[in-house]
Amino acid sequence: MYKRHSGTASSTAVSQNLGGVRGHYSYLFKKWGNHLSSEDQREAEELFQRYGYNAFLSDRLPLNRKIPDTRDPSRCKRREYPENLPTISVILIYLDEALSIIKRAIRSIIDRTPAKLLKEIILVDDNSSNEELKGSLDAYIGIIRKERPGLVKKVRHKEQMGLSQARISGWEVATGDVVAIFDAHIEVQVHWAEPLLTRIKMDRTLVLTPVFDKVNFDDLQVTLYYPAADGFDWAMWCAYDGFRPEWYQLNDKSQPGKSPSIMGILVVDRLFFGEIGLLDPGMKVYGGENVELAIRVWLCGGSIEVVPCSKVAHIERAHKPYQHDLSITMKRNALRVAEVWLDDYKKNVYVAWNLPLKDHGVDFGDVTERKKLREKLKCKPFQWYLDNVYPMLDPWNDLFGYGALKNDLRKDLCVDQGPLPGHTPIVYTCHYFTPQLCYYRTNGELYIGGIKSHKYEENRCLVDTGEMPGLYNCKEAKKKGFHMYWEFKQGEAIKNRETNRCLEVRLGTNAGYHLILQECSGQHWTIKHVITEQ
Template sequence: MEAERQFQEYGYNVFLSNRLPVNRTIPDTRDHRCAVKIYPKDLPSISVVLIYLNEALSVIKRAVRSIIDKTPAHLLTEIILVDDYSLNEDLQMALDEYIYLINKDKPGLIKKVRHKRQMGLAKARMSGWEAAKGQVVALLDAHIEVHKEWAEPLLARIKADRTIVLSPVFDKVRFDTLEIIKYYPSAHGFDWNLWCMYESFRPEWYKMNDPSEPGKSPSIMGILVADRQFLGEIGVLDEGITIYGGENVELALRVWLCGGSIEVVPCSKIAHIERAHKPYSPDLSKPMIRNALRVAEIWLDEYKSNVNIAWNLPQKDHGIDIGDVTERKQLREKLKCKPFKWYLENVYPLLDRWKDIMGYGVLKNDLQEGYCVDQGPVPGSEPILYECHYYDSQHCYYNSNGEIYIGQIKSHTYNSNRCLVDPGSGSTPGLHDCKQAKEKGLSIYWDFTQGNAVRNRNTSRCFEIGQGQDSYYHLILQTCTGQKWTIQHVSKDF
């Protein structure tokens, strides 16, 4: 069936998209206060860049139409289509015909930049920035529709301060029905894997009690709007970042550390199709890891080891080529950027420092090398011994105050890790929220050195493995018998 084939190819309902009007009406999802705001008359001009790879023609047409219809003509310098080497036919002739028709009516409004080979997101955005002539540049995906008055709040902010890099608020367009789901404004953050996430604004934003006001944000999701020259001065995007992921966190760190700031602007809304799958690569974790290590090497100073911990990689000799970072490090010096510690203290205090992690990765006992400590069923409060598979549920962390976390470590101070506990009675170890376990005074502190016993400081019992009546091995707590444990990676000798 054609509709199913198109869905597999594009990750959204093309069959439906082709049947919707190009200039369809979308609901105004802004806060009511946005509609009555008055913006200055003489705003800077804007170039809108749409990036795509194998996008459906009807989706690109709808994006272009919405920008033309909802951006004041005197402010819209151009729309630049950046094609990162798409292979589908209708993005050649049929798209050129559409561009020709618009340019006949509005000469030079639409420009097309086409890569000769696939170069990835960061380079596609760079190509768009290089081609742009407007005072402000908006780097957007092509599977979007802009809401009315989307540009004015952004341009007014940049007119007031050219060093602010902005994000509109995205409403979600469902990939199956193409309906628009209203999203409320929130800040953009990331974890130590450098994956992006939505997060609360700082308390001072909520104190204003006005959800139409811009809020400071530690990071940016990828769609961004900035003063074109300011973006150039601070180095646009790191072209050494390949395929997908990491380029937005890199930009965010550079903006904050090198003299700018980032804000989310609630009165600017853009509807964005949430694809069911991405076109760039079936497994995005490989480029993500490489790019995260690259960003860490350039910007994270003494905290770069946290990225290795998050991805469960050794601190040295991980064998991943992050490319040449000389030029980006020189840029950092030239711009006299602040240290990353300043960013943690002033911009993103919610990111947990992890400064006391001594060892991390899988935890194995010398009696059964093919088995690893695992967090067991969730919800549940008992760790188990399970065949080693090295995924998140088997990642353990030993820190300098003697806690052992089991299961993926949390990147933010508002989350709690789960700690290994000796309940004091019975022989089954427990796994409990560390903050709650501390408050209840449970026995969560362990003495452990690499290749030796894991002994509870309070009860003096050891965390060991033993054969049950079912002849399987289980995790147990008992009088120490000299069993030895090793943790996969060491970040500080212990």
């Protein structure tokens, strides 16, 4: 199981929709909203573009709405917890959220957390421009304070500082034994806190995450998500992953499971979080800060668990309103993680982003203090993490080269995976996007169209099956006995080890070039980036 944990629908405002035409062109109106007038659809779409979810509908739902209890009925719902649990401070971070979303998050925390456990709710505003989040939100906080004096606190940044610093700002004013750091677009489930606090009472070095049910961005209905570990790929993108085999052997899906990473929403002993270095304040805007924390926790004396009996409903936005291209800061932050924590494996992050190992031109900031923290905490090497925590990451130890693959006859053309679905690679005008990313391993496998980060995932191997080269999942190619191993050195031929035929280009009858397999004629190939010369 491997699923990116972020909104994947790319929403684009459609002029016809905003002009009052029925909104079936927008992602918002695929399942919801046909009953609305054109005027209401226009308003709903404008709010959707601003927030990435259906704020129009949120504004019309009760703040204390009921959400389905998706906990395991036979194990979680019947479980009892100790009386003397630690207190918890809940930190909600946000940037330009809809007011009703924040108010509903606050209401759910108050209603579904035992008063004796809930120390405070801390709102951290990362310099929102939404005026509603000033006076109107303050007025709502005033109402809560009459009900629970001192319960709600508010921190506002004078300039946008990003997710890492927002979480740190909340931690700095927290006074509970435990801090829960959440996005503000959540609703907690009944008895969400007790399973987490029980685990931390047993072991203060645990960093925990609940299981998130998805709140649909359009109709705001809750979709059940089953327990899963949090993982990542070599580009440092976070994703759902499977637990280790020993968790499944328990045959009890209510039991906590060890996790290689964390999604960025976390629950941790407040003092331990400070001891281990909080979050890296050098991370910008969004992305990678959660993976950095996870690697550091595991290497420096802690561990990470997913707690299935704790459920939190979380809106998955259709798009992130604060930055349209998340890859810009994600790339920069990923290289920062690599430089501090990945040792000899930092090259894999460069490979994943198709960057040269040197002179890449990405400024990831000063990491001196983070390296000093690693020394101070006496952290283990990253190899230990691969061996003991995340062995499913493919170490890419035998990777020779990566990037665009060109023939010396036509250097404006690149090897390309060709049309999908299909099994025929081509040469095509170079554009350097994923379909043209090639990878050669010293075991002889040559991938076209990307490389996977995990051992259980399938790469697509170049094979010799006749006059034309083919492209097949490597396991399938091996099973069928296709000739899939090649000899290649930079600036030389690409020659099949079994058939002794070479991959070459030839001018076709329609004046276009295509890939062929034939007796070697002396054509040479170069791959964009070489890791080590053979």
